[in-house]
Amino acid sequence: MKIAVVVFPGSNCDIDLYEALHTVLGADVEYVSHKCEDLSEFDAVMLPGGFSYGDYLRCGAIARFSKVMPEIVRMANEGKPVFGTCNGFQILTEAGLLPGALKQNNSLKFVCKTVPLVVENVQTPFTHEYTNGEVINLPIAHADGSYYADEETLAQLEENGQVVFRYAKENPNGSLHDIAGICNERGNVLGMMPHPERAVEALLGNEDGLRVFKSLLTSGTVKTEGK
C-alpha cells in the first residue's frame, strides 16, 4: 500500500503523520504537494493538522480549492481510505466529503491536552485494530473543534454508526453528541479532531494512536461498508 501525506501551505502535522507511518511502521509513504493533480499511484491519502492557508475565512475553507482536491474526492468516491486529522478533518467537511462543520470551541480557548475517547466504530480502515467500546487517550490541540450538524444529520450519523470517536468524559469544545471523529456512510473517509499521529511511541508517553495507522496498513482485508 502506497500512502500520500498532503502538504498544504500552513500544514504543521505533516511530518508527524509521515513519521508515524514511515519510521514507526515502515510504510511506503510520500509527501505530496497541494498542487499535485495526480494521485493515481497512491492507495490512501492523509490530510494533516495545522493551519492551512492561515485559517483564513474558515478553517479548511481555502484548502478545499487546492489543485489536489479533485483527486482526493476521486479517491473518496472510489472507496479508497481518506483520513484527516484536526485541520484535515476541517478540510474534509468543507469539501463536503464528511457532513457537518467544525466551529470555534465553546470556551473560545485553544485546548491542548490529552483526552479520553471511546472508539465506537471498529469497521473502518482506520479503526479495525481497536475493540468496540474501547477507551483510548489521544492528544487534542485546536481552537475550532466543536462539531456541529443539524438534528437530522446527527440522527443519520448515529443511526449509520458514523460516529467513530466520542469524547469519553468531559467534552472539551462543545461538540454536539460529544463527537470527536466521524466517517462517511461508506466508512472509507474518516475525520477526527484528536491527533493519533502524536501518540505512536511508548517513549513519547502514549501509543494509543498507533492502531489507527496499523489498521490502515492491514485494511486491504477489511470490508468498509460502515457498521
Place this chain on the structure above:
Amino acid sequence: MTNVRIYVTYKESVFDPQGDTIKQAIHALGHDEVADVKVGKFFDVQLDPTKKDISTAVKEIAEELLVNFNLETYEYKVMEEV
C-alpha cells in the same frame, strides 16, 4: 463599480460563543437592557454590475465560498458606486 456588503452570521440554532461572552461583558458594564448579542462578519465586495447581475454574483460567491451553510446564513446590502 458597485460596493456590496455581504453579512455572514451563525444561524439562529447555532451557539455563538463570542456573542455570549460579549453579552456577559456588556452585562458587567451594567447594561441590563441588552438581551442578546450576535457576532458576525462582513465582506465588502466591489463588483462590476455590467458584467454580471449583482444578486446572481452575490448568491454564487456567498454560496460557493463565503458561507458554510451547515452553520451560517447571509444577507447583503448594495452600498454605493465606487
